[in-house]
Amino acid sequence: MSRTRRIIYWLATLVLASGLVGSGVQQLLRIENKGAVAPPYAWGIVELGYPVYILTILGTWxxxxAVMIVIPKYPLFxxxxxxxxxxxxxxxxFSHVAAGSAWLEWIPAIFLLVLTVVSWYLRPADRKLPQP
Structure with missing residues (x-):
């Protein structure tokens, strides 16, 4: 693997993992905001039509x-x-599009999706499943 490819892989992977950890922790904390209809970081989920408890599932996953894509070994996982x-x-x-969200609200999902594809595509051979 070339040095440039390895740098791009790790940059994409670490930024992706950081975004996942940051949003996952925010979703798991679910701190109540007095007088608000939904807790902070939950208003978007409520606006999309999902129940607030889905934040626990999303945050955990x-x-x-994030941990799995960063640690070595375990290519199947x-x-x-x-x-x-x-x-x-x-x-x-798709949820943002279906709910009629402004295109600016799509940007985080698109950004993390692009990082996911780049990280997956550029991953080193020792992080891939062995070919039969």
Whole structure:
């Protein structure tokens, strides 16, 4: 693997993991805001029509996915993590489109989706499933 490709891979992977950890922790904390209809970081979920409890599921999977794509070994789990992140982020994007959200609200999902694809595509051979 060339040095440039390795740098792009790690940059994309670490930025992706950081975004997943940041949003996952925010979703898991679910701090109540007195007088608000929904807790901070939950208003978007409520506006999209999802129940607030989905934040626990999403936050947990984001944290597990972030850990899995960064740690060495376990190529099968990495494949599952990348697939899950792809489904999560395309689902988020479609939810925003279906709910009629402004295009600016699509940007985080698109950004993380692009990072997911780049990280998956550029991953080193030792992070891929062995070819039969």
């Amino acid at each position: 984001k944290l597990l996915g 990495k494949e599952w993590a990348y697939a899950g992140l792809f489904f999560l982020l395309t689902g988020a994007l």
